[in-house]
Amino acid sequence: MSVAAAESLTEFLRERVGDHLRSVVHYTADDWQVVYLRDDVADRYADGEIERAVDDVRLEGFGKPHQESLYDHGELNCTVKCFENAVExxxxxxxxxGTAVALDAEVFAVHNTFIGRCRELVAD
Structure with a gap:
């Protein structure tokens, strides 16, 4: 995935979810680039915090071959983390x-009520 592909993804997400898009970050082994960062989200992060988050997804990406070898599911295309206020x-x-995307949690529930319903069931 290239920066251009991450920019195309950003355009798609802006059209699809509008202001509920929080961030899009593209990374390589040596570098990373914020493709999109909503202003209010940027205000919540001090210097270095975004870089630490990028380091975290890099570690997750580093484990991609291992994850693929554990399961007979084919290629690992995407991981999703559902937090109270955001979905990564x-x-x-x-x-x-790779590319990391953050959305407001509420929009993800609107677009995919299946996970929202499953969360409700496991919370009971």
């Missing part, structure tokens, strides 16, 4: 490159 999606291209 990580598209690891390979062990060294």
């Amino acid at each position: 999606m990580h598209f690891a291209h390979d062990a060294n490159t």
Whole structure:
């Protein structure tokens, strides 16, 4: 996945979810780039915190080959983390490159009520 692909993804998400898009970050083994960062989200992060988050998704991407070897499911395309206020999606291209996306949690529930309903059931 290239920066251009991450920019295309950003355009798609802006059209699809509008202001509920929080961030899009593309990374390689040596570098990273914020493709999109909503102003109010940027205000919540001090210097270095975004870089630490990028380091975290890099570690997750590094584990992609291992995850693929554990399960007979084919290629790992995306991981999704559902937090109270946001949903993080990580598209690891390979062990060294990928794109991380954050959305407001409420929009994810609107677009995918299946996970929302499952969360309700496991919370009971």
